[in-house]
Amino acid sequence: MxxxxxxxxxxxxxxxxxxxxxxxxxxxxxxxxxxxxxxxxxxxxxxxxxxxxxxxxxxxxxxxxxxxxxxxxxxxxxxxxxxxxxxxxxxxxxxxxxxxxxxxxxxDASLHDVIHSQQPLDTVHAQWFIYQTLSGLKYIHSANVVHRDLKPANILVNKDCDIRICDFGMARAFSQTNSMPYLTEYVTTRWYRAPEIMINSHNYSKAIDIWSAGCVFGEILGRKVLFQGRDHVDQLYKILGVLGLPNDISFWDPSEAVSAHIKNLCTTDGLPPPTEPVDFNAFFPSATPEAIELLKRLLHLDPAKRITAEEALKHPFVQPFSDSVEESLVPPYVDPQQYYIFEDVHNxxxxxxxxxxxxxxxxxxxxxxxxxxxLLTNNTDGTITTAKRSHTAAVATTMRHFDSSSSWQL
Known part of the structure; x- marks a missing residue:
């Protein structure tokens, strides 16, 4: 036509x-x-x-x-x-x-617009936003794909507080052995970048998306960027300034030279990073204990010990929203490697x-x-019915819709 x-x-x-x-x-x-x-x-x-x-x-x-x-x-x-x-x-x-x-x-807007607006956000908003984000990540990761650029600006929101993850231009597929052959591009906006990427750019997995989700979650809870570094060195210092520098950091890189370099990080005032994490309860005074516990697990410094999207969806903080449709997987017959044949083409x-x-x-x-x-046959009343998923009555009554006059609305 x-x-x-x-x-x-x-x-x-x-x-x-x-x-x-x-x-x-x-x-x-x-x-x-x-x-x-x-x-x-x-x-x-x-x-x-x-x-x-x-x-x-x-x-x-x-x-x-x-x-x-x-x-x-x-x-x-x-x-x-x-x-x-x-x-x-x-x-x-x-x-x-x-x-x-x-x-x-x-x-209607990006999550960045919502977080940095005057719109009140309560615990239910935080639960629903991070639950949906983790649900999307579980689906993406089930296809052995890493988004690599998760941040509030790439999470879109409508007036019903439903979110959708966008911008897959930097995503990558990898095999079951965690081999990721196409890693030449810049990875993740700095403030949401996992520490292992800044230390060893070839040593990463699905856990980098989980770190980014943790940064997003912290931004929802605190209404400001959690780790706002000026460059990659300052970014790493900002992270260690909040989470503390463990004695053993071989999980990032076994090289003694790398460990020594990280341990010698200092501020412009010559102060080394603390060895203990900050008190998250003081850092996020309005957050519930369950929210704090989930945040800590999303932001574990060791990527091997960082919670997965699937595990996080079972956490008590988001459990009220549990939904089998939300937590679905990419069909098992899909091989994401077939989506990346073009990566080897240079013409x-x-x-x-x-x-x-x-x-x-x-x-x-x-x-x-x-x-x-x-060509589908209509129902007897002349309409085609569609099933619409709904949340529990308790959740529905506590979820506040955003004010349509809010300044962040697009």
């Missing part, structure tokens, strides 16, 4: 800043931008739903950017059926402009062809799916 496109300006200051999209989309306004693209809110007139459109520009100029685009397209298809992963509605490419567009389900023309093929395959699959759904 022939596609029709329209070019829409998204900036009053720069007339060259435009979105070229299918005419079924009515672009509303820009809601964010970053190094790899720009996001606008829009309305899908064909499906009668609001959505977010991410424009990835100059996709085929550099191998790194092309691979990031392919990676995100592939993993979103693998994960987007889970309730805690951003929904991928559509993909498109504008030939000749090196622009790829990803169309997502619409959310830009070949990578571009792979990206285009991915988009065309997705669009064909979605059109076939929509055709099948349109």
């Amino acid at each position: 022939e596609q029709h496109y329209i070019t829409v300006p998204i900036s009053r200051d720069n007339p060259q800043d435009v979105f070229t999209v299918n005419t079924k989309y009515r672009v509303i306004r820009r809601v964010g931008s970053g190094a790899y693209g720009t996001v606008c809110s829009a309305f899908d007139q064909q499906h009668q739903r609001f959505c977010a459109i991410k424009k990835m520009h100059r996709v085929f100029e550099k191998e790194l950017v092309t691979k990031r685009c392919i990676r995100e397209m592939k993993l979103l298809q693998l994960f987007s059926n889970h309730p805690r992963i951003i929904q991928l509605f559509d993909m498109d490419i504008v030939y000749g402009l090196d622009e790829v567009y990803l169309i997502f389900g619409c959310m 830009n023309s070949a990578l571009k062809s792979m990206a285009i093929q991915e988009i065309e395959f997705f669009k064909h699959r979605m059109s076939q799916q929509e055709l099948s759904e349109s």
